[in-house]
Amino acid sequence: MQKREMGWLAACVVTILAIVLLAVLMIPGRGVHYVSSATLQRHFYLHNGWYYDGRDWAFVQGGHKVTGTRQINGVTYRFGQNGKQILPYKISYQYQLGSGQGTNQPATPKYIILHDVGSRADGQQAASYMQRTANSSQAYTNFVVGNGGTVYQMKRPGTVAWGAGTTANQNAPVQIELGHAHSTAEFRADYQAYVALVRDMAGKYDIPLKLDQGSTNTSGIKSHRWVSQHIWGDHQDPYEYLTRYDVSKADLANALAGK
Numbered sequence: 001m002q003k004r005e006m007g008w009l010a011a012c013v014v015t016i017l018a019i020v021l022l023a024v025l026m027i028p029g030r031g032v033h034y035v036s037s038a039t040l041q042r043h044f045y046l047h048n049g050w051y052y053d054g055r056d057w058a059f060v061q062g063g064h065k066v067t068g069t070r071q072i073n074g075v076t077y078r079f080g081q082n083g084k085q086i087l088p089y090k091i092s093y094q095y096q097l098g099s100g101q102g103t104n105q106p107a108t109p110k111y112i113i114l115h116d117v118g119s120r121a122d123g124q125q126a127a128s129y130m131q132r133t134a135n136s137s138q139a140y141t142n143f144v145v146g147n148g149g150t151v152y153q154m155k156r157p158g159t160v161a162w163g164a165g166t167t168a169n170q171n172a173p174v175q176i177e178l179g180h181a182h183s184t185a186e187f188r189a190d191y192q193a194y195v196a197l198v199r200d201m202a203g204k205y206d207i208p209l210k211l212d213q214g215s216t217n218t219s220g221i222k223s224h225r226w227v228s229q230h231i232w233g234d235h236q237d238p239y240e241y242l243t244r245y246d247v248s249k250a251d252l253a254n255a256l257a258g259k
Ligand SMILES: [Zn+2]
Pocket: 114, 115, 116, 163, 224, 235, 237
């Protein structure tokens, strides 16, 4: 091959690589990249979308972490100057399950499943019980909300939880329990955090903000009752608990939709 031809070839390869790189960066953010904390500190990324290290979240667009306020999949997110998301609820890792508890299997992002604890347990009691018995009773969720709006992370979102039967579990990157409140004021704070958490997770996993709609093929937010009616099981939560505080299914659907 002549030197001049080699030069042309190299120029072509470089141009094609540049176009591919640009194309990758233009792809709108999709999916959650689970990465190390060191990766989350980086300044440049090849893929757009959410980055998560188990605690902190960032959203990458055009190769860089966004800052300030952003609308993503119908949800408003706030990010600090360092690109880390400012969570719209307070979160505790006090009762988080160990890596040998439950499963680390990734879930297909189709449903977010909503529960309430179904007993007199408040959020902290439910989280503590779950941590002690996740493997022996084969039951846990990714989050428990309670005690005046605290979100207890049990197992990182994106992984299968054992809350609603095998099929539903495998299709739910997020399952959330609502602990029982001791007062109306506490319920209000819990409910606000519950709704904020569901919307936050729905936007991240690109799950529509629609409650209990359609068939099993319809991606969206599902109550455990809907799962029992359409997939498997007999649990009816969380509506009975919510109605004790005058929150109807329509109220919940509107709150989740941001109305
Ligand atoms: Zn349930």
